[in-house]
Amino acid sequence: MQMLAMERARYIVGKLEKNKVVLVAELSKEMNVSEETIRKDLEKLEKQEQICRVHGGAYLKEGYGNETSVNVREQIYQEEKTALGRQCVKFIEKNEIIILDCSTTARYIARAIGESGLKVTVITNSLATAYELSQNSQVRVLMLGGELDRNTGSFNGSLVLEALERYHADKVFLSSAGISAEAGITDYRQNEADVRRKMICQADQCYFVADRTKIGRHAAFIVGDFGAVQHLIVEQPIEGDLALKKKLEEARVTVTSCVQPQRPEEPTERKEEE
Numbered sequence: 001m002q003m004l005a006m007e008r009a010r011y012i013v014g015k016l017e018k019n020k021v022v023l024v025a026e027l028s029k030e031m032n033v034s035e036e037t038i039r040k041d042l043e044k045l046e047k048q049e050q051i052c053r054v055h056g057g058a059y060l061k062e063g064y065g066n067e068t069s070v071n072v073r074e075q076i077y078q079e080e081k082t083a084l085g086r087q088c089v090k091f092i093e094k095n096e097i098i099i100l101d102c103s104t105t106a107r108y109i110a111r112a113i114g115e116s117g118l119k120v121t122v123i124t125n126s127l128a129t130a131y132e133l134s135q136n137s138q139v140r141v142l143m144l145g146g147e148l149d150r151n152t153g154s155f156n157g158s159l160v161l162e163a164l165e166r167y168h169a170d171k172v173f174l175s176s177a178g179i180s181a182e183a184g185i186t187d188y189r190q191n192e193a194d195v196r197r198k199m200i201c202q203a204d205q206c207y208f209v210a211d212r213t214k215i216g217r218h219a220a221f222i223v224g225d226f227g228a229v230q231h232l233i234v235e236q237p238i239e240g241d242l243a244l245k246k247k248l249e250e251a252r253v254t255v256t257s258c259v260q261p262q263r264p265e266e267p268t269e270r271k272e273e274e
Helices: 005-019 024-031 035-047 070-075 078-089 104-116 127-134 158-164 190-201 242-250
Strands: 021-023 051-054 057-060 097-100 120-124 139-143 147-149 154-156 169-174 178-180 184-187 203-210 221-224 231-234 254-257
Touching (some): 005 021, 005 035, 005 051, 021 024, 104 169
Parallel strands (some): 097 169, 203 231, 231 254
Antiparallel strands (some): 147 154
8 A cells, every 4th residue: 555645755754864865766666656756755845845855866954054964965966976076087187286175076086086097196185085096006195184074074174274285286176065156155164164265275276066956055154256266067057047157257267067058959951842
């Protein structure tokens, strides 16, 4: 016997409270309903501001100003972040010095660097990113030490800021809570915002990397304005946020998308019937 809509909603929320993430395909099998039914259930829960929907599933919505846990972020948008990572590597050249922040997106960039076989030096404050890069003998890893934040698996604080003073990089690739026309680049935590701001200062070029959840979103702590960024790498073209597009154009930020906008098909000439 199939569950009623209210029963499904309770089941979904209960599973989210336990696992933090749910997948449409799994819920469909567990409750013996179609994936379309699950999507509608998730849509209703999102309207009630209990969850946040993502491609293929959802995660539990947390309080204002709280970022989603690393484990949850690792499980959502994996395909999209893989594509973003590979897109970023196209901008990295042999023997360059690169800074990667502690975002989950940076881990996918690190993975893509490993796939590419590029010989580079990477500076990072992320344990997971450093470990990913350590598997590749072509990559020299410089770890920024300091106080360990167990929630993010990264080092932050004054020691990291002091350590960054000793380095100069060709490029920095970073992500954060979001980028918006109103606030520029922002972050959930002051200590991470401070480190990202310093990373930008220590590199010749800054690449901000954003999946669709980051566009138009802002948080409490400012990382930098549009003048701090030379390149924005996005999952798909920015179409709806006209205010953000205008700010990027005014700051002459180069925007690169993993998904190229579709061009309208040119009308084919029809031969006249004889």
